[in-house]
Amino acid sequence: MPGYRDLFDSSITDPVAFWGAAADAVTWTRPPGRILDDSNPPFYRWFPDAELNTCANTLDRHVDAGRGDQPALVYDSAVTDTKRTYTYAELLEATARFAGALRKLGVGKGDRVVIYMPMIPEAVIAMLACARLGAVHSVVFGGFAPHELAVRIDDVRPTVIVSASCGIEPGRVVEYKPMLDAAVGMVEHPPRHCVVVQRDRHRCDLVEGRDLDWADVMAGAEPVDPVPVAATDPLYVLYTSGTTGKPKGIVRDNGGHAVALLWSMRHIYDIEPGDVFWAASDVGWVVGHSYIVYAPLLLGATTVLYEGKPVGTPDPGAFWRVASEHGVKALFTAPTAIRAIRKEDPEGKYVGDYDLSGLKYLFLAGERLDPDTYHWASEKLGIPVIDHWWQTETGWAIAANPMGTEALPLKAGSPTVPMPGYDVRILHDHGHECETGQEGAICIRLPLPPGTLPTLWNADDRYQASYLTEHPGYYLTGDGGRFDEDGYLFVMGRIDDVINVAGHRLSTGAIEEVLATHPAVAECAVIGVADEIKGQAPRGLVVVKAGASTDGLADELVKLVRDEIGAVASFKLVDVVPALPKTRSGKILRKTMRGIAAGRDEPIPSTIEDPAVLDALSPILRG
Ligand code: COA
Numbered sequence: 355m356p357g358y359r360d361l362f363d364s365s366i367t368d369p370v371a372f373w374g375a376a377a378d379a380v381t382w383t384r385p386p387g388r389i390l391d392d393s394n395p396p397f398y399r400w401f402p403d404a405e406l407n408t409c410a411n412t413l414d415r416h417v418d419a420g421r422g423d424q425p426a427l428v429y430d431s432a433v434t435d436t437k438r439t440y441t442y443a444e445l446l447e448a449t450a451r452f453a454g455a456l457r458k459l460g461v462g463k464g465d466r467v468v469i470y471m472p473m474i475p476e477a478v479i480a481m482l483a484c485a486r487l488g489a490v491h492s493v494v495f496g497g498f499a500p501h502e503l504a505v506r507i508d509d510v511r512p513t514v515i516v517s518a519s520c521g522i523e524p525g526r527v528v529e530y531k532p533m534l535d536a537a538v539g540m541v542e543h544p545p546r547h548c549v550v551v552q553r554d555r556h557r558c559d560l561v562e563g564r565d566l567d568w569a570d571v572m573a574g575a576e577p578v579d580p581v582p583v584a585a586t587d588p589l590y591v592l593y594t595s596g597t598t599g600k601p602k603g604i605v606r607d608n609g610g611h612a613v614a615l616l617w618s619m620r621h622i623y624d625i626e627p628g629d630v631f632w633a634a635s636d637v638g639w640v641v642g643h644s645y646i647v648y649a650p651l652l653l654g655a656t657t658v659l660y661e662g663k664p665v666g667t668p669d670p671g672a673f674w675r676v677a678s679e680h681g682v683k684a685l686f687t688a689p690t691a692i693r694a695i696r697k698e699d700p701e702g703k704y705v706g707d708y709d710l711s712g713l714k715y716l717f718l719a720g721e722r723l724d725p726d727t728y729h730w731a732s733e734k735l736g737i738p739v740i741d742h743w744w745q746t747e748t749g750w751a752i753a754a755n756p757m758g759t760e761a762l763p764l765k766a767g768s769p770t771v772p773m774p775g776y777d778v779r780i781l782h783d784h785g786h787e788c789e790t791g792q793e794g795a796i797c798i799r800l801p802l803p804p805g806t807l808p809t810l811w812n813a814d815d816r817y818q819a820s821y822l823t824e825h826p827g828y829y830l831t832g833d834g835g836r837f838d839e840d841g842y843l844f845v846m847g848r849i850d851d852v853i854n855v856a857g858h859r860l861s862t863g864a865i866e867e868v869l870a871t872h873p874a875v876a877e878c879a880v881i882g883v884a885d886e887i888k889g890q891a892p893r894g895l896v897v898v899k900a901g902a903s904t905d906g907l908a909d910e911l912v913k914l915v916r917d918e919i920g921a922v923a924s925f926k927l928v929d930v931v932p933a934l935p936k937t938r939s940g941k942i943l944r945k946t947m948r949g950i951a952a953g954r955d956e957p958i959p960s961t962i963e964d965p966a967v968l969d970a971l972s973p974i975l976r977g
């Protein structure tokens with residue numbers, strides 16, 4: 355097999371040949387005649403004349419190939435003490451039947467279905483059932499509050515919403531149904547129906563005529579066959595935080611997605627059909643879409659769906675128990691989870707309680723892997739700990755250490771090297787490339803490889819404005835970083851107003867919009883500050899209106915953000931300040947404040963309106 359460098363070079367010099375060959379791993383109903391449509395830059399389409407069904411690629415073809423009795427999905431719920439394994443044949447049966455149920459409710463090719471669910475098998479079945487029908491799913495993370503759900507419903511306009519009576523967080527039951535009802539009550543485009551999984555822990559009331567019990571619709575449904583779709587048709591829309599309060603609907607197509615994920619399973623994660631792969635994330639995030647649901651099943655591997663936390667369910671050995679019990683070969687999680695485990699078990703004693711001889715790799719992504727966490731995990735587990743960098747937009751790794759291709763030497767603090775198809779460049783002003791070692795904006799030369807976003811949902815203009823305008827011909831990742839002399843990439847953090855809290859991507863702009871609705875708030879800014887476990891935490895700086903009381907204001911603001919955005923925002927830090935530093939044109943100096951809060955020697959912009967404001971604020975920011 356060619357080494358990394360040869361593979362990478364060939365993907366850049368001849369992407370058509372590279373991805374054309376990779377496409378052979380997919381079962382097409384109409385194989386690609388053309389690999390890349392580059393006739394309408396900056397929009398690119400992979401496999402423009404091909405057809406396939408993604409669900410058939412994840413289930414039917416493995417059953418047809420004799421893998422029907424192999425475990426496809428292992429559900430391990432630490433919060434309900436339940437385990438259940440679905441073979442490929444069983445998962446196919448349930449998925450085909452739920453697809454039949456959705457069809458009876460009026461869902462067809464191109465229609466949208468919102469999925470707002472906890473980590474239960476029905477969430478995976480619902481996603482795959484949509485794919486089977488050629489419908490477009492849009493999963494909304496369960497930690498989001500009704501308003502955020504409502505914004506997504508109105509943008510994607512689903513025919514049906516699939517949900518559950520509750521989620522189970524350590525120490526509390528999260529009632530999903532009242533949040534769903536509240537969201538549906540707010541929208542302009544309500545769904546025709548909601549299908550609700552009634553969980554034993556808490557059953558909910560159903561709205562007559564609109565809501566249906568999952569068990570009832572399944573009982574009355576007939577399994578349906580997969581519907582072929584164009585490779586360029588959307589498989590899903592996944593909303594992610596941008597720099598404003600309005601989330602971006604990242605579109606994923608069917609064909610490029612299947613090709614890229616299949617390629618990544620073997621070449622990056624070193625996984626073969628029959629291996630057990632566990633992404634300890636959530637189906638509400640891109641990691642869950644790509645590496646809990648689609649990639650392992652496309653390959654014919656076994657995926658683990660874990661409902662629980664790294665700590666407290668019941669102890670910091672939870673991950674090691676699951677890995678050993680289900681024979682996991684590669685575990686993928688976020689650094690924050692490892693930091694949480696380390697905090698409770700600094701000596702790594704729980705690691706020794708389990709037979710982890712089958713665990714070959716720990717892959718980490720979602721936020722920067724700090725060298726301390728990297729060293730701790732490497733030492734305690736004694737296996738390669740692989741940092742890799744990607745985003746909701748790309749759907750798979752931009753930079754990684756490709757374990758199934760060539761294990762390159764690891765460097766703490768670096769996600770190693772760009773993956774095939776990603777022509778990564780570090781740019782500074784006016785599109786000039788930085789020297790080796792110099793930090794700049796991490797960009798990717800167009801076209802992006804298969805599997806990455808072709809556009810934003812119903813928002814081609816926003817797609818161009820957000821990603822493609824600053825440096826024409828390049829995709830702007832929003833991260834800053836540099837290459838070292840060995841070609842290793844170092845990703846230093848976001849250069850926009852996106853923050854990463856416990857691996858969850860949030861917009862400071864969205865939090866600011868909520869704070870600004872409080873009657874006492876005159877103006878505000880939210881910045882990300884360092885947090886020992888979560889990597890970053892949002893911190894609000896508010897200026898109150900003349901004469902407004904500040905009694906209890908911080909608590910009210912914390913509650914407001916929790917109610918409007920959701921618990922996942924982890925918004926707990928609020929400071930009332932006399933004024934915010936601004937430029938003479940009135941722009942709040944967020945970057946400067948971020949730098950000071952991070953303890954950096956931040957240059958003061960020459961455009962600052964009143965340096966005394968910043969002087970007064972600096973001790974608060976540093977404190
Ligand atoms: N539904 C409802 N509420 C949820 C939720 C969900 N699916 N997920 C999280 N929440 C709630 C939590 O209960 C918590 O509420 P609280 O403020 O009442 O305690 C809040 O949202 C914040 O959750 P979280 O960020 O998960 O923090 P935590 O303190 O509960 O746990 C970690 C910290 C590090 C253990 C946890 O964040 C973790 O496991 N992270 C892994 C990150 C990850 O999977 N990222 C995905 C990208 S790979």
Ligand code: AMP
Binds near residue numbers: 720722723742833
């Ligand atoms: P998300 O879209 O939620 O996956 O978040 C993507 C963002 O998370 C990236 O733009 C980065 O800022 C950050 N990120 C993800 N993985 C890494 C990594 N390995 N190193 C540094 N930052 C990362």
